[in-house]
Amino acid sequence: MDVSGKVFFITGGAQGLGKAYAEALLAKGAKVFLGDVDPKAGAETLEDFQKRFGEQNVKFTAFDVTDLAKFEAAFQGAVSGFGRVDVMVNNAGIMNEGVW
Ligand SMILES: NC(=O)c1ccc[n+]([C@@H]2O[C@H](COP(=O)([O-])OP(=O)(O)OC[C@H]3O[C@@H](n4cnc5c(N)ncnc54)[C@H](O)[C@@H]3O)[C@@H](O)[C@H]2O)c1
Numbered sequence: 001m002d003v004s005g006k007v008f009f010i011t012g013g014a015q016g017l018g019k020a021y022a023e024a025l026l027a028k029g030a031k032v033f034l035g036d037v038d039p040k041a042g043a044e045t046l047e048d049f050q051k052r053f054g055e056q057n058v059k060f061t062a063f064d065v066t067d068l069a070k071f072e073a074a075f076q077g078a079v080s081g082f083g084r085v086d087v088m089v090n091n092a093g094i095m096n097e098g099v100w
């Protein structure tokens, strides 16, 4: 699949699977908006990716996906900044393997 130039909005993108999806997509020429509730991890990931893939190709905003107003503001920011969102990756979530 050719993702070059496509815009991806990835929640929970500061670390783990969301970060890995973002890295793979950026390496293939996509543009990525990262959202995450963790501002420190998000800022670190943003700095790393902007250095490697270009400042204009990746953006980050800290927000909790359960806060609808913040979620909508971030999404509109991504649409305004990149011109559109092509693919939504609803990755943020909680997995409690320890209690299974
Ligand atoms: N890792 C696995 O083996 C596995 C398997 C099945 C499903 N999943 C699912 O995949 C997703 C990612 O898993 P992971 O292993 O990368 O987890 P992870 O904990 O490594 O990363 C999750 C990221 O989401 C962020 N996040 C958590 N709650 C948030 C919220 N309310 N709003 C915004 N950001 C939030 C965290 O800050 C973190 O950066 C989760 O939904 C998880 O349940 C993972």
Ligand SMILES: CCCCC[C@H](O)/C=C/C=C\C=C\C=C\[C@@H](O)[C@@H](O)CCCC(=O)O
Pocket (backbone or CB within 6 Å): 033, 056, 059, 061, 070, 073, 074, 075, 076, 077, 078, 079, 080, 081, 082
């Ligand atoms: C060739 C043009 C390249 C332009 C690149 C441009 O810089 C890309 C920007 C991409 C996304 C920007 C998103 C910004 C989002 C924030 O404004 C938003 O999330 C803030 C929400 C604030 C709030 O109310 O919580």
